[in-house]
Amino acid sequence: MRLFWHRRDLRVADNRGLAAAADATGDDGAVVPVFVFDDDVLAHGAPPRVRFMLDALAALRDDYRDRGSDLVVARGDPAEVLPELADEFGAEAVVWNEDYSGLARERDARVRMALDAAGVARETRHDAVHHEPGTITTNQGDPYAVFTYFWKKWRDREKADPVDPPAGDDLADAVAGERLPGIADLGFEEPEADVQAAGTDAARDRLDKFCEDAIYRYDEDRDYPAREATSRLSTDLKWGTIGVREVYAATEEANAETAAMADDTVEDDDAVEAVEEFQSQLAWREFYTQVLWANPEVVTENYKEYDRPIEWRDDETAIEHLAAWKEGRTGYPIVDAGMRQLKEEAYMHNRVRMIVASFLTKDLLLDWRHGYEHFKEHLADHDTANDNGGWQWAASTGTDAQPYFRIFNPMTQGERYDPDAEYVAEYVPELASISADNVHSWHELSVGRRRQLAPEYPDPIVDHSEMRERALSMFKRARGEVEGEEEEEEASAD
Ligand SMILES: Cc1cc2nc3c(=O)[nH]c(=O)nc-3n(C[C@H](O)[C@H](O)[C@H](O)COP(=O)(O)OP(=O)(O)OC[C@H]3O[C@@H](n4cnc5c(N)ncnc54)[C@H](O)[C@@H]3O)c2cc1C
Numbered sequence: 001m002r003l004f005w006h007r008r009d010l011r012v013a014d015n016r017g018l019a020a021a022a023d024a025t026g027d028d029g030a031v032v033p034v035f036v037f038d039d040d041v042l043a044h045g046a047p048p049r050v051r052f053m054l055d056a057l058a059a060l061r062d063d064y065r066d067r068g069s070d071l072v073v074a075r076g077d078p079a080e081v082l083p084e085l086a087d088e089f090g091a092e093a094v095v096w097n098e099d100y101s102g103l104a105r106e107r108d109a110r111v112r113m114a115l116d117a118a119g120v121a122r123e124t125r126h127d128a129v130h131h132e133p134g135t136i137t138t139n140q141g142d143p144y145a146v147f148t149y150f151w152k153k154w155r156d157r158e159k160a161d162p163v164d165p166p167a168g169d170d171l172a173d174a175v176a177g178e179r180l181p182g183i184a185d186l187g188f189e190e191p192e193a194d195v196q197a198a199g200t201d202a203a204r205d206r207l208d209k210f211c212e213d214a215i216y217r218y219d220e221d222r223d224y225p226a227r228e229a230t231s232r233l234s235t236d237l238k239w240g241t242i243g244v245r246e247v248y249a250a251t252e253e254a255n256a257e258t259a260a261m262a263d264d265t266v267e268d269d270d271a272v273e274a275v276e277e278f279q280s281q282l283a284w285r286e287f288y289t290q291v292l293w294a295n296p297e298v299v300t301e302n303y304k305e306y307d308r309p310i311e312w313r314d315d316e317t318a319i320e321h322l323a324a325w326k327e328g329r330t331g332y333p334i335v336d337a338g339m340r341q342l343k344e345e346a347y348m349h350n351r352v353r354m355i356v357a358s359f360l361t362k363d364l365l366l367d368w369r370h371g372y373e374h375f376k377e378h379l380a381d382h383d384t385a386n387d388n389g390g391w392q393w394a395a396s397t398g399t400d401a402q403p404y405f406r407i408f409n410p411m412t413q414g415e416r417y418d419p420d421a422e423y424v425a426e427y428v429p430e431l432a433s434i435s436a437d438n439v440h441s442w443h444e445l446s447v448g449r450r451r452q453l454a455p456e457y458p459d460p461i462v463d464h465s466e467m468r469e470r471a472l473s474m475f476k477r478a479r480g481e482v483e484g485e486e487e488e489e490e491a492s493a494d
Pocket residue numbers: 222230231232233234235237238281282284285286288348349350351353354357375379381382383384386387388389390391394
């Protein structure tokens with residue numbers, strides 16, 4: 001008998017640790033699947049993620065019940081709970097899949113010690129990524145800090161096939177799972193957002209739908225938020241409701257089908273490139289996983305060192321600006337649409353994440369950690385490695401980050417990626433009936449004209465050109481490039 005401890009792998013299919021536990025049980029026993037509600041982990045939780053996790057657990061439990069078994073749930077410190085459960089079920093070993101963040105690794109070290117002390121064996125597998133941290137390195141053996149080099153090796157390395165779910169008789173049938181707690185039992189309110197459906201079936205539906213058509217136009221369409229051209233798999237990949245091998249295999253199948261595509265609007269070569277562009281996003285996820293694994297401190301610290309501290313604004317006006325950003329009331333339509341999508345759906349399109357993050361750090365000169373905390377609270381797909389990577393990229397403090405002098409102009413970004421202002425109209429109803437030209441030139445219209453067109457929508461809270469100059473000075477000072485009087489003048493302008 002073995003316990004399989006589910007964590008960020010809420011599925012039975014393509015689950016390496018679970019398959020390994022089932023393989024090892026032999027004739028004398030079976031696998032007991034377990035999930036532990038850990039209060040230390042829940043302390044970092046937020047309603048949208050907890051909602052998705054509970055729905056994914058319900059789907060997982062149903063999957064086990066369909067296979068004649070059940071999911072055992074417990075609450076407490078896994079270092080105490082797992083040895084107790086091992087004793088209760090007479091299990092000789094506990095198996096789980098590796099997690100790579102600093103907090104998870106500390107917890108796992110404690111669990112290992114507790115199991116050792118109880119005389120229970122333990123075994124782990126790498127499952128959440130194709131190539132685990134530390135296996136794709138520079139020639140000197142260091143983790144990559146530049147994505148392009150990482151990607152080339154990641155792309156060329158062989159990918160494992162999906163693994164089969166355990167057979168019914170590999171799973172313990174004499175277990176009866178406890179009732180799953182409700183969200184209030186875990187200390188959270190229902191999220192305001194409409195969180196997407198959870199579970200392997202829902203994830204497979206998203207993958208199938210994406211691979212039918214959108215994948216072949218991914219590189220052309222992925223930056224346009226109104227086109228809904230991306231997979232929407234981020235929350236599934238974060239919680240492991242679908243396996244990375246299964247997703248990759250579907251992309252390879254899509255590649256194989258390009259030659260036979262009936263749709264002659266997409267050239268074969270373009271389709272192959274589009275699929276590869278999507279695969280490179282899967283590699284970005286693994287790139288940031290290895291950044292976090294090698295540098296757990298990036299959760300709170302800048303990855304990139306500047307000569308002097310970056311003088312983020314923190315005065316009263318800055319705090320008011322932060323509130324306006326969170327509410328989606330900055331007077332910059334594309335920024336506000338993104339922030340409202342986040343509130344409504346616990347999700348935001350990638351291009352718009354980049355725009356709102358640039359706006360917070362380079363137009364409002366607010367510390368990226370404010371943005372990270374807000375995303376952590378509201379995104380169902382919040383993933384420490386990706387969220388931190390995205391924020392530090394936008395703030396020019398991360399690995400392979402946006403150079404500090406490349407500052408997005410929120411108006412031209414809106415014009416380029418939402419030309420008909422459809423995305424803005426969907427999330428900012430106050431602007432739904434005005435022309436795209438007026439939406440994209442909102443900052444240039446007179447106050448009287450703005451009141452006439454959309455009386456409820458705010459004026460821009462800052463002037464982009466002015467803040468851009470301030471951001472450049474702020475970063476130059478941090479780089480030690482502005483000296484003497486000039487520096488004092490710049491600082492007093494704050
Ligand atoms: C400021 C900021 C914060 C972000 N926070 C998160 C986060 O908390 N969780 C998260 O999963 N992604 C995050 N991203 C990356 C990206 O925005 C989302 O992964 C993507 O928008 C999810 O939509 P999708 O599943 O349709 O993506 P698709 O375009 O379909 O991409 C497929 C998958 O590749 C991965 N991926 C795509 N882009 C990236 C990227 N830039 N970095 C790392 N992995 C990527 C995701 O797992 C995604 O599901 C963030 C980006 C920024 C700029």
